[in-house]
Amino acid sequence: MDMFVLLGSFVLLMAVGMPIAYALGLSSLVGALWIGIPLDAVMIQLASGVNKFALLAIPFFVLAGAIMAEGGMSRRLVAFAGVLVGFIRGGLSLVNILASTFFGAISGSSVADTASIGSVLIPEMERKGYPRKFATAVTVSGSVQAILIPPSHNAVLYSLAAGGTVSIASLFMAGVLPGLLMGLTLAVMCLVIAKRENYPKGEVIPLRQALKIAADAMWGLMTMVIILGGILSGVFTANESAAIAVVWAFFVTMFIYRDYKWRDLPKLVHRTVKTVTIVMILIGFAACFGYLMTLMQIPMKVTAFFTSVSDNKYVILAMINVLLLILGTLMDMSPLILILTPILLPVVKMLGVDPVHFGMIMMVNLGIGLITPPVGTVLFVGSAISKLPIGVVTRAAAPFLVALFFVLMAVTYLPMLSLWLPRVLGL
Numbered sequence: 001m002d003m004f005v006l007l008g009s010f011v012l013l014m015a016v017g018m019p020i021a022y023a024l025g026l027s028s029l030v031g032a033l034w035i036g037i038p039l040d041a042v043m044i045q046l047a048s049g050v051n052k053f054a055l056l057a058i059p060f061f062v063l064a065g066a067i068m069a070e071g072g073m074s075r076r077l078v079a080f081a082g083v084l085v086g087f088i089r090g091g092l093s094l095v096n097i098l099a100s101t102f103f104g105a106i107s108g109s110s111v112a113d114t115a116s117i118g119s120v121l122i123p124e125m126e127r128k129g130y131p132r133k134f135a136t137a138v139t140v141s142g143s144v145q146a147i148l149i150p151p152s153h154n155a156v157l158y159s160l161a162a163g164g165t166v167s168i169a170s171l172f173m174a175g176v177l178p179g180l181l182m183g184l185t186l187a188v189m190c191l192v193i194a195k196r197e198n199y200p201k202g203e204v205i206p207l208r209q210a211l212k213i214a215a216d217a218m219w220g221l222m223t224m225v226i227i228l229g230g231i232l233s234g235v236f237t238a239n240e241s242a243a244i245a246v247v248w249a250f251f252v253t254m255f256i257y258r259d260y261k262w263r264d265l266p267k268l269v270h271r272t273v274k275t276v277t278i279v280m281i282l283i284g285f286a287a288c289f290g291y292l293m294t295l296m297q298i299p300m301k302v303t304a305f306f307t308s309v310s311d312n313k314y315v316i317l318a319m320i321n322v323l324l325l326i327l328g329t330l331m332d333m334s335p336l337i338l339i340l341t342p343i344l345l346p347v348v349k350m351l352g353v354d355p356v357h358f359g360m361i362m363m364v365n366l367g368i369g370l371i372t373p374p375v376g377t378v379l380f381v382g383s384a385i386s387k388l389p390i391g392v393v394t395r396a397a398a399p400f401l402v403a404l405f406f407v408l409m410a411v412t413y414l415p416m417l418s419l420w421l422p423r424v425l426g427l
Contacts, residue, residue, distance in 0.1 A: 002296040006031035010289070020335045021278070025285035031292040042288050049287020050280050052160060053239065054168060059276040060242030061151050064223065064249040065107030066272050071253030071260040073220040074116035077102045078124075080217035083210045086202035090194020092125045093134070094187055095202075097142040101183045102217075104146030105224040106249075108153045110370055110378045113143035118385040129200045132386055133396035134193070140382035140393065141186055141400035144367040147333070148179035148360070151227050151242065157334055158359045160283065161290075161341035166355045168238040169231050170427040174356045174418040178364065181417065182407045189403045219252045232425060279334065286338035293342060303347045313351040317412055320344060321365060328369020332377055336366055353415075360418040364408045371397055 010027035032042045081098035099117050118139040125135035150172035159168045230241040253260050306316050348358045370378040383390050
């Protein structure tokens with residue numbers, strides 16, 4: 001009964017339109033009152049939930065991504081990707097995917113990826129003869145890479161939700177190969193569609209101009225080198241790399257590219273603070289919710305349920321995939337990671353699944369949810385940029401959802417795809 005009170009109140013509050021963060025907080029209070037826990041204990045969990053050193057990485061990564069996104073980085077990445085693959089049939093769609101790969105390695109956010117790359121490439125693809133719905137579908141699908149390719153904000157949240165037992169560096173490296181596989185799979189789908197629909201080829205860019213474009217883009221791409229190189233070399237931690245990335249992004253944007261006005265900088269910082277505040281409120285209330293779930297032994301009950309259905313690891317992973325795919329269409333990614341990780345992680349650990357591997361499974365599942373209705377955040381952003389109805393974009397994205405499902409199966413049942421690189425690097 002305790003479980004139904006906690007989860008039922010949460011679902012009810014969301015059903016009446018309350019924001020997820022506040023629904024988590026109020027349902028935690030309801031659950032505490034139901035089982036007779038002092039509210040002081042809930043408030044202590046709220047404070048301790050956000051009092052984590054690892055969380056410092058989130059505001060820094062968000063700020064670095066925001067500076068680069070609004071400082072002309074996306075335009076330069078698109079141009080650089082055009083040098084590499086723009087001359088192939090359907091080349092602009094490949095440029096879109098590759099630019100998302102580059103930008104995802106800087107911003108760590110699918111929403112920022114869609115907003116930045118989409119605002120540049122959706123109009124350009126339409127101008128070159130691609131259907132607007134296809135351009136939008138490619139953009140939103142390609143941006144899912146940002147949840148896997150480091151520095152993923154959601155990897156930091158997963159590490160936090162796992163109780164700090166999974167290192168952020170391991171998760172960052174675990175996302176590299178699945179992220180590249182996702183980009184490659186989406187690119188193959190683009191080539192197939194381009195050949196079938198006879199989409200146009202681009203032009204080969206002259207060598208001198210190509211070198212200039214590459215040199216211009218390298219300043220921004222150095223952000224990725226700073227983040228990953230610093231962590232892997234042991235020169236600085238994930239938090240420190242995020243702070244240094246902000247300094248580098250600021251230097252490149254304001255002194256090298258100089259596309260951004262100094263007077264607009266306070267507005268950018270203000271938007272970043274608002275974003276981080278929302279995330280921190282969500283994390284704090286999710287900590288309260290997780291505390292109540294632990295007291296009510298919900299993780300143990302869920303584990304018992306799954307093991308009563310089957311003792312086969314692959315069957316249970318398939319069941320978890322179905323659960324995550326359904327929930328991913330109904331809720332945003334961040335709260336689901338914070339809510340479900342404490343519940344599902346004990347289940348998969350009992351089956352011998354590595355927590356780092358499970359983190360990648362969860363990321364891909366919930367990433368697919370970002371581009372599926374009715375609560376696909378990235379889908380909404382793409383629809384707003386292209387001014388197309390959600391239904392039109394969803395239908396156009398159907399082939400890419402098939403490609404992403406293939407990646408999900410590979411990540412789920414080929415654990416070394418996620419674990420090989422962290423183990424080689426000794427993480």
